[in-house]
Amino acid sequence: MEPAGLLGDLAIFTRVVMARSVSAAALQLGAAKSSVSSRIAALERLVGARLLIRSRHGVQPTPAGERLAAAGRNLIADAEALLTEIRAGEDQITGTLRVTCAVGVADILLVPMLASFLRQHPALSVDVVATDLILDPRREGIDVSFRFGWLRRPEQGFVARRIGTYEGALVASPAYLATAGGEPTTPAALAQHTWIGSPAFGGMRQPLTLWDASGRRHKTVMTCRIRTTAPTQQREWVLSGLGITRLPRFFIADDLAKGALVRVLSDHRFEGPSLFAVYAREHAHSARVRALLTHIQRIGAEEKMARAAESLEATR
Template sequence: MDNKTLITDLGLLHLFVKVVAHGSLSGAARELNISLPLAIRRLRQLETLLGVRLLQRTTRRQSLTEEGQLLYQHALQILDELASVEQRLSQSREAIVGPLRITAPVELGRRYIAPLLADFCTAHPGLNIQLQLTDTVLDLIESGMDVAIRYGALQDSSFISRPLAPNHRILCAAPDYLRRRGTPTHPGELSRHDCLLIGQQFQADWRFEGDAPVTVRITATLAANDGEVVHGWALAGYGIARKSIWDVFEDLASGRLVQILPRYPIPATPLHAVYPHSRHLAPRIRALLDYLGPHLSNLYKARRDSARTPRP
């Protein structure tokens, strides 16, 4: 036999094992629900592939050759191992176990996502969760992330986006700033105010909806790529910030920040979970999404009511 020969059709091995178990080709054919002529052809195919005779057959009985006995022992081991692997894979399709790598915006992640993930991990002790907080939009494939929690709609069509909870952005400032500089009553007045930007640039377009949509070009007095830094500047009275309602719920409720221009809503950017496209989504990812959605929605409703802010 050519030592490079490979049996690539496991069905041939399966048939051979059944023939030995039944003691006849006809018995194996009946169990496998194939015709006897097909069973004979398949067994001959296996013998031709291996270049050896596996069975001694007469009209009354069959017996294994020495080569057939060797193949039979190894075929049983191979098929048993494959059955074990298949069983483990089947269990893994249902089990909520394994690593989960998640990225989220810094403030949202610290305030809300991190506590929820800790509770989720406690409920599923087979999980290992890693949370990476950044206001930079990571490439999920390059960074090895399983799920990204992001504001707004999906940008890359190669990924899947699942809505998790409402979110809208507002303009806000500290009462001290408004006492010193006054409260704008129209978006056009923002050019005369100190504005705080999140990002790498000093300029940005802030768009407002309503009866007469308007876009205003903002030039920042202070800018940072970290949303929490901008949040701190707003609390300290350095200017007007555009923030997610998730970040300022408590500040609005306590009066540390005041909403500005509530009659000019900013386009909503609901929270989404983004993950790479996959036909077979791992149970741990599906369970995470099913968990985060309702919990974040309930948190949003509770915080919205406590802050007494308008609905988006």
């Protein structure tokens, strides 16, 4: 339970607004529902205005409640950052950082980053929610959401920071190509094949833009037989010989090396997926979030330098 006092009541109120439920907020806080309700009522008496509208679908903030919740989040973030610096010094990050990421692909990239971050900050804890669902960060109390794919724009009130972009590949199993009459040789021929898609590209009919070796752009539309949110499932479906799909190359490098998968239209390229860190604007003030983003940026810069060195060495 949050401590008593105005800041504690604000923290409880913002938790209720994020959860859209008094019961859910009480569960997250480890407090009785009646206690949370009484703290909210006390805050409404202090403010002199109604802050929440209750219905059978949960609770919604009033306009006054929305303003107070936004101000409360900023005050709490500033207070947490200040307390962290006072208690542990600027070089010591404490508390719990709650993050979410997709199962499978993002794990390969994210876990090493978090591991090195935790080694640098031994007083910090990380709570990871691994899911292929897109969670509401405020409702679930998420500090940073790591999203892998093709994010066009973040939700209102959120910031999306691109961590890195990765080469993608169109792939199929040799067994599928044998039964489908061979590898397609043009983007137009590709559209006649069975497609394993992702909701990141729309519904069951998904646009695909390719550039050939001369730089010419080709647009085609693929019709999904299978559509899944999980890249791990895309890999399993394509290994099972059920169609063609696009996946980050690092994710299927072993399958390509073993010949379990082969590249399709390998002389064409398309926009590869990226890993993004998405966080609410008010969390930009959090010392934990700032430290994590700085750490990831440093790793990204080191990786770019390493790739540049490898490219330079290859040309000698």
